[in-house]
Amino acid sequence: MGSERDIWAPDQDPWYAAAEGALYALGATYLYRVGEEVARTLGLPWDEGALRGLHLAKARGLSREEALERAERLYRESLAGYDRLPPSQYRDLAEAVTEKWYGEGRLETRAQRRSVAAYLLGMLRGGRKVGLDWRGLLGERERERIAYIAARGAEYVRRLKEAARHTLARLLLLWHENPTGSPEDLGRKLQEELGGLARDWRRVALTEVAHARSAGYLAALPEGAVVEWSAAPDACPTCRRMHGRRFRVRHSPGDPEREVWPGKGWEVGPSIPAHPHCRCRWIAVTQPVGEVDPEVEDLARAVIAAAEK
Ligand SMILES: [Zn+2]
Incomplete structure (x- = not known):
């Protein structure tokens, strides 16, 4: 923790x-x-x-x-x-x-x-x-x-x-x-x-x-995409052990040991957050790293502004 x-x-x-x-x-x-x-x-x-x-x-x-x-x-x-x-x-x-x-x-x-x-x-x-x-x-x-x-x-x-x-x-x-x-x-x-x-x-x-x-x-992400567990810098030992582990993305429940899907909980199998205050994240292995599309940046700003109202 x-x-x-x-x-x-x-x-x-x-x-x-x-x-x-x-x-x-x-x-x-x-x-x-x-x-x-x-x-x-x-x-x-x-x-x-x-x-x-x-x-x-x-x-x-x-x-x-x-x-x-x-x-x-x-x-x-x-x-x-x-x-x-x-x-x-x-x-x-x-x-x-x-x-x-x-x-x-x-x-x-x-x-x-x-x-x-x-x-x-x-x-x-x-x-x-x-x-x-x-x-x-x-x-x-x-x-x-x-x-x-x-x-x-x-x-x-x-x-x-x-x-x-x-x-x-x-x-x-x-x-x-x-x-x-x-x-x-x-x-x-x-x-x-x-x-x-x-x-x-x-x-x-x-x-x-x-x-x-x-x-x-x-x-x-599209079904079948591969995501990697990226442990937070100050992650607990459990999360650190998960660092780098890869899972296949599904849009509905599947094999809990090898697949992840939106809303999957830790009771079912490895998922993020793994515990209260877990700041690990999924990174799609196919996703290019680098600059964010300005349009996406604008959308994010609008979402944040609405949340802060
Ligand atoms: Zn974590």
Whole structure:
């Protein structure tokens, strides 16, 4: 498996790096909005970087002490309601905030679009000229495959929302049960937990992009083409052993030991991605290396721009 450090490094291929960046940003922005809103509701200090009461004070023109005092007061006030309100208030808050930003951010639609973009970029890398108007260009089987890629994107982003809801509810309920420490501590913990989810999401985004681009790449090649496994520079031992191994391309499932096809999973036989955060890629042995056709470059740019919307 790759190290923790390189999940933050962009892919070496600028198109794939853009696709990874767009999908990651979607989830990271969502988590940020959710955290910010919870912090504001509970009057907790909140800052984009490491949490600092000082930053909060600067933004509001208060001294650090004033800001902390205010946060403390708001927090006590929100807890004061507990004599009358059930602890479900925290659960409701977690539910409401995660749902609100999920809807406002149009997360499912945008995750679908970003996942499909990765597939289209894979196709372009495979030498198939296809742009945003792929619906008219591609056949039934490819349209189905793209619908599947979109459904995966939507499912993963929904999972992120559920994880955020669960994390928030757990954190706030634990805090209620054992409210030691200052509001600043809770704010810091909130950022830590959401930061952990963002890191997990980065891994998901990288893996989903790898899955989509790899499928698109194979789909773009003619049946019978030969592809070679190209291990990422920092690949794990399993992937390094695969480096240079050749497979025949099919457009539907075949011999799992000697053939690969779009959407083939590791459970079936050797395929890319081989594991979460695998950045290996297929290289068609017949494909000339060198300059990219300017028209293809333009198509890729259009796909990336659409994904970033
Ligand atoms: Zn790999």
